[in-house]
Amino acid sequence: MKILIVGSFGIDSIETPFGKAENVVGGSAVYISLAASYFSPSRICGVVGGDFPKEILKLFKEKNIDTCGLEIIENENTFAWKGIYHNDFNTRDTVYTHLNVFENFSPKIPEAYKNSEIICLGNIDPTLQLQVLEQIPNPKFVVCDTMNFWINGKLDEVKKVLTKINVLIINDLEAKELSKENNLFLAAKKILQFGPKILIIKKGENGAILFNGENKFILPAFPIVNVSDPTGAGDCFFGGFVGWLSKTEDFSDKNLRQAIIYANVLASFCVEDFSIRKIQNLTIDEINFRYKEFILYVSLL
Amino acid sequence: MKILIVGSFGIDSIETPFGKAENVVGGSAVYISLAASYFSPSRICGVVGGDFPKEILKLFKEKNIDTCGLEIIENENTFAWKGIYHNDFNTRDTVYTHLNVFENFSPKIPEAYKNSEIICLGNIDPTLQLQVLEQIPNPKFVVCDTMNFWINGKLDEVKKVLTKINVLIINDLEAKELSKENNLFLAAKKILQFGPKILIIKKGENGAILFNGENKFILPAFPIVNVSDPTGAGDCFFGGFVGWLSKTEDFSDKNLRQAIIYANVLASFCVEDFSIRKIQNLTIDEINFRYKEFILYVSLL
Numbered sequence: 382m383k384i385l386i387v388g389s390f391g392i393d394s395i396e397t398p399f400g401k402a403e404n405v406v407g408g409s410a411v412y413i414s415l416a417a418s419y420f421s422p423s424r425i426c427g428v429v430g431g432d433f434p435k436e437i438l439k440l441f442k443e444k445n446i447d448t449c450g451l452e453i454i455e456n457e458n459t460f461a462w463k464g465i466y467h468n469d470f471n472t473r474d475t476v477y478t479h480l481n482v483f484e485n486f487s488p489k490i491p492e493a494y495k496n497s498e499i500i501c502l503g504n505i506d507p508t509l510q511l512q513v514l515e516q517i518p519n520p521k522f523v524v525c526d527t528m529n530f531w532i533n534g535k536l537d538e539v540k541k542v543l544t545k546i547n548v549l550i551i552n553d554l555e556a557k558e559l560s561k562e563n564n565l566f567l568a569a570k571k572i573l574q575f576g577p578k579i580l581i582i583k584k585g586e587n588g589a590i591l592f593n594g595e596n597k598f599i600l601p602a603f604p605i606v607n608v609s610d611p612t613g614a615g616d617c618f619f620g621g622f623v624g625w626l627s628k629t630e631d632f633s634d635k636n637l638r639q640a641i642i643y644a645n646v647l648a649s650f651c652v653e654d655f656s657i658r659k660i661q662n663l664t665i666d667e668i669n670f671r672y673k674e675f676i677l678y679v680s681l682l
Numbered sequence: 683m684k685i686l687i688v689g690s691f692g693i694d695s696i697e698t699p700f701g702k703a704e705n706v707v708g709g710s711a712v713y714i715s716l717a718a719s720y721f722s723p724s725r726i727c728g729v730v731g732g733d734f735p736k737e738i739l740k741l742f743k744e745k746n747i748d749t750c751g752l753e754i755i756e757n758e759n760t761f762a763w764k765g766i767y768h769n770d771f772n773t774r775d776t777v778y779t780h781l782n783v784f785e786n787f788s789p790k791i792p793e794a795y796k797n798s799e800i801i802c803l804g805n806i807d808p809t810l811q812l813q814v815l816e817q818i819p820n821p822k823f824v825v826c827d828t829m830n831f832w833i834n835g836k837l838d839e840v841k842k843v844l845t846k847i848n849v850l851i852i853n854d855l856e857a858k859e860l861s862k863e864n865n866l867f868l869a870a871k872k873i874l875q876f877g878p879k880i881l882i883i884k885k886g887e888n889g890a891i892l893f894n895g896e897n898k899f900i901l902p903a904f905p906i907v908n909v910s911d912p913t914g915a916g917d918c919f920f921g922g923f924v925g926w927l928s929k930t931e932d933f934s935d936k937n938l939r940q941a942i943i944y945a946n947v948l949a950s951f952c953v954e955d956f957s958i959r960k961i962q963n964l965t966i967d968e969i970n971f972r973y974k975e976f977i978l979y980v981s982l983l
Binding site: 563605678 | 769770864865866867868885888889891897898899900901902905906907909935936939940943977978979980981982983
């Protein structure tokens with residue numbers, strides 16, 4: 382199935398207890414599309430400045446990621462962010478956020494993208510997410526991310542988005558904030574009433590929960606010893622999930638469970654190095670090996 | 683297999699965001715023996731004062747818990763503790779700890795207990811844990827708990843205990859402290875080198891990990907909507923684990939995985955009410971129902 386990914390493209394500077402990386406590529410659409418590429422080609426929509434590395438545009442081509450919806454504003458700069466992670470990786474401080482080309486971004490979906498079937502709304506302003514959906518009248522399957530910043534600042538728009546999507550993927554803190562419930566299972570019940578049939582709550586190193594109507598699938602994270610940088614892990618999770626669904630064209634509960642395990646596996650690779658270093662150089666064998674390892678870690682034998 | 687449980691018996695006062703309970707029964711040996719009782723009779727060893735409720739002694743009898751190793755010092759008071767849990771249940775403040783009869787406690791294992799096969803060392807001073815093991819020369823299977831207080835204050839004794847046991851059950855913070863490693867998988871590797879063949883790291887609402895030599899089994903917690911009081915959950919986990927092993931007499935990796943799911947289920951009941959209120963009144967059908975529900979939550983269908 383044809384995947385369209387709308388999200389951010391950025392230049393990140395990152396410090397973690399295990400090192401740092403300056404001016405490396407980041408952004409939700411970058412991570413989502415690279416993670417999905419192991420299962421399915423995709424199309425990306427967003428905006429970058431003239432400083433966006435040309436080798437990444439080349440990488441997109443190699444990975445069958447269509448860039449005809451990627452606007453390049455040559456005389457401006459790409460969205461830039463710098464963050465410092467604390468010892469436990471669960472909290473981070475933002476040093477700066479420069480919106481740059483992103484400030485006036487309004488997604489324009491090219492004609493050639495309008496037959497996209499799986500629409501991925503990366504974590505951007507819900508107003509922009511709605512603009513995307515207005516341009517694609519009958520999407521088959523819409524998967525959406527959001528964050529506390531939008532939940533606090535644009536709750537009405539977030540709630541409008543929720544009525545138009547199939548899957549919401551958020552983390553545990555966002556789920557609590559959106560639902561005003563402290564217990565994740567109560568939170569999920571409330572969020573599903575806002576619209577989506579499927580909710581995935583990510584819990585970082587503690588795994589994730591898939592709520593598919595009345596069904597629940599609870600999985601731990603893949604065990605990782607050498608966590609270098611958590612940036613992009615949630616987006617790789619998103620990309621692995623939609624990539625697998627696109628490849629299999631099967632939205633059954635059983636296949637959603639498989640998709641979320643692939644999501645988990647892609648996220649596990651992402652955190653092992655800074656930026657896209659690890660996620661751009663995987664093989665499908667490595668991914669499948671980790672999938673099988675995961676099954677051994679969670680099955681009753 | 684015959685189970686011996688050595689641990690604390692207490693009178694607890696507990697406040698949580700969802701209510702409070704004054705002067706209710708608590709203590710590791712109480713929770714472990716009650717949780718195990720759904721699978722196996724057991725024998726308890728410890729000390730209480732004259733104020734320990736007579737109806738609990740009656741309850742032990744009803745549950746096939748042998749109290750001949752329970753010392754009752756009529757003119758003194760039972761160990762007493764008061765704690766207040768915070769909103770997230772992950773942190774608590776201790777209001778008071780009165781050692782009382784526990785101050786001079788030294789475990790005396792009755793002759794009739796000396797053929798015990800599974801020895802459960804609840805979270806007590808490692809010096810006392812060693813005294814127990816000295817009195818039972820060839821135990822088949824020793825399962826042990828400890829806590830930060832002993833890891834910080836009596837590390838040599840804790841490490842000596844670790845060379846004499848089969849299974850260590852601790853929580854994630856204790857594992858990090860004991861190993862001086864921040865990553866749980868590195869922590870586990872180190873702790874297994876201290877002696878035990880099997881390590882279980884509990885992560886509260888985020889489940890648990892079983893390390894059995896090179897094998898790992900990672901499981902989420904049973905989803906609970908109405909958490910009232912987490913006191914005793916870890917001990918019920920311990921009790922469910924050893925109870926199932928005692929009943930099945932099977933220490934294979936597959937059966938250890940089943941045992942830890944039962945452990946999980948018993949802990950899930952414990953947190954739904956204060957003190958032993960829920961854990962004393964279960965049926966095996968309720969337990970098995972939750973076991974089957976759990977399998978649905980974690981399996982690939």
